[in-house]
Amino acid sequence: xxxxxxxxxxxxxxxxxxxxxxxxxxxERATIGEILNRAGVTKGALYFHFASKEDLALGVxxxxxxxxxLTPQETKLQELVDQGFLLAHRLQTDSLVRxxxxxxxxxxxxxxxxxxxxxxxxxxxxxxxxxAKARGEILPHVNVLDTAELxxxxxxxxxxxxxxxxxxxxxxxxxxxxxxxxxPSISTPAVLTGLDxxxxxxxxxxxxxxxxxxxxxxxxxxxxxE
Amino acid sequence: xxxxxxxxxxxxxxxxxxxxxxxxxxxERATIGEILNRAGVTKGALYFHFASKEDLALGVxxxxxxxxxLTPQETKLQELVDQGFLLAHRLQTDSLVRxxxxxxxxxxxxxxxxxxxxxxxxxxxxxxxxxAKARGEILPHVNVLDTAELxxxxxxxxxxxxxxxxxxxxxxxxxxxxxxxxxPSISTPAVLTGLDxxxxxxxxxxxxxxxxxxxxxxxxxxxxxE
Numbered sequence: 001x002x003x004x005x006x007x008x009x010x011x012x013x014x015x016x017x018x019x020x021x022x023x024x025x026x027x028e029r030a031t032i033g034e035i036l037n038r039a040g041v042t043k044g045a046l047y048f049h050f051a052s053k054e055d056l057a058l059g060v061x062x063x064x065x066x067x068x069x070l071t072p073q074e075t076k077l078q079e080l081v082d083q084g085f086l087l088a089h090r091l092q093t094d095s096l097v098r099x100x101x102x103x104x105x106x107x108x109x110x111x112x113x114x115x116x117x118x119x120x121x122x123x124x125x126x127x128x129x130x131x132a133k134a135r136g137e138i139l140p141h142v143n144v145l146d147t148a149e150l151x152x153x154x155x156x157x158x159x160x161x162x163x164x165x166x167x168x169x170x171x172x173x174x175x176x177x178x179x180x181x182x183x184p185s186i187s188t189p190a191v192l193t194g195l196d197x198x199x200x201x202x203x204x205x206x207x208x209x210x211x212x213x214x215x216x217x218x219x220x221x222x223x224x225x226e
Numbered sequence: 227x228x229x230x231x232x233x234x235x236x237x238x239x240x241x242x243x244x245x246x247x248x249x250x251x252x253x254e255r256a257t258i259g260e261i262l263n264r265a266g267v268t269k270g271a272l273y274f275h276f277a278s279k280e281d282l283a284l285g286v287x288x289x290x291x292x293x294x295x296l297t298p299q300e301t302k303l304q305e306l307v308d309q310g311f312l313l314a315h316r317l318q319t320d321s322l323v324r325x326x327x328x329x330x331x332x333x334x335x336x337x338x339x340x341x342x343x344x345x346x347x348x349x350x351x352x353x354x355x356x357x358a359k360a361r362g363e364i365l366p367h368v369n370v371l372d373t374a375e376l377x378x379x380x381x382x383x384x385x386x387x388x389x390x391x392x393x394x395x396x397x398x399x400x401x402x403x404x405x406x407x408x409x410p411s412i413s414t415p416a417v418l419t420g421l422d423x424x425x426x427x428x429x430x431x432x433x434x435x436x437x438x439x440x441x442x443x444x445x446x447x448x449x450x451x452e
Binding site for chain 2: 026102104105106107114115118119143146147149150152153154155156157158159160161162163164165174177178180181182184185186
């Protein structure tokens with residue numbers, strides 16, 4: 001277990017270093033040597049985790065997705081709401097998640113598959129919406145793919161705008177506004193009434209997330225009940 | 227008139243050149259000399275139009291806003307819809323508009339006021355929504371500023387996603403999807419029923435816009451009836 005925890009830490013060191021160097025130099029001009037120096041790990045350790053610079057970029061891009069499933073909720077739409085709030089929290093607090101999104105949105109980063117994170121988000125949201133539709137939570141006219149792409153694209157834009165205007169301080173509020181404008185158009189009325197899209201919900205989820213993360217970093221199981 | 231048309235053309239040459247150099251080198255490393263070379267105009271002509279590199283950047287950033295008012299429509303919400311369709315068309319066809327949006331979204335472009343174009347968009351949308359609210363076109367609970375910021379931010383994101391996934395080929399469809407998801411949450415039912423948010427509307431507006439632009443480039447008045 002200690003060894004596994006060490007490997008997770010080394011991987012994170014490498015991703016943090018790569019994210020920092022990509023952010024400063026741009027992806028194209030970043031070198032493996034500089035990332036190694038920054039991370040303070042051996043070449044062997046790097047190649048154990050990542051085969052190439054592009055592989056490092058994919059690792060950074062992947063950091064914006066949650067690596068643990070969300071706590072299941074009564075409705076799939078609530079889980080979708082929760083996912084939006086959690087991403088906002090992680091963008092506000094985790095420099096690796098910020099670097100990940102910046103890399104995906106950096107039009108200068110040719111040679112990186114910037115479509116991959118968009119597709120991963122769309123897939124994740126579309127999966128949730130498909131279940132929601134099968135359960136009758138969303139209205140029959142909703143085109144799952146269109147709505148999933150709208151959520152992913154709109155979220156990318158509001159977080160950029162929030163970053164540019166106020167360093168993401170108001171991001172949670174902007175997510176609330178997005179949800180309040182879009183969910184009434186897709187949710188059945190009964191489900192809509194039960195959805196919690198409030199700032200309080202966002203705060204609760206952030207606290208829960210930080211607790212789980214801390215437990216995991218201390219080397220224990222992610223979920224104490226398991 | 228011929229002299230004025232020439233000045234407009236020189237300004238456009240300079241903006242196109244600046245946009246191209248910013249796009250290739252990044253704003254920070256671009257030089258006035260390179261922009262001059264690319265534009266093929268004299269230093270005097272450049273400084274007649276722009277005081278500095280930053281001034282050129284502001285010119286490029288400003289190119290995403292329409293420099294002519296839209297044709298007035300029966301409702302302000304229809305004008306807002308039209309504005310979205312026209313921006314999509316201009317992003318698809320005008321490299322300067324693309325460069326303008328890319329510069330606003332380029333997190334590496336420190337030293338440029340990237341907040342300015344976001345604020346300009348929010349102001350423009352908020353103005354339209356304020357009139358719409360006064361006319362009873364939108365629901366009383368709508369917070370004009372929140373909704374204006376949502377439209378601007380979400381649009382920025384869906385156009386980035388469309389660019390990354392398919393070089394903006396599906397942008398008009400994505401704008402239709404955005405409008406269909408957001409307008410039912412803000413519009414009064416009677417106005418909503420009358421809104422044209424179709425691809426056909428987008429095509430009609432694009433054709434009208436190109437006609438006016440062509441007339442103007444030929445040096446005549448923008449609107450033949452005036």
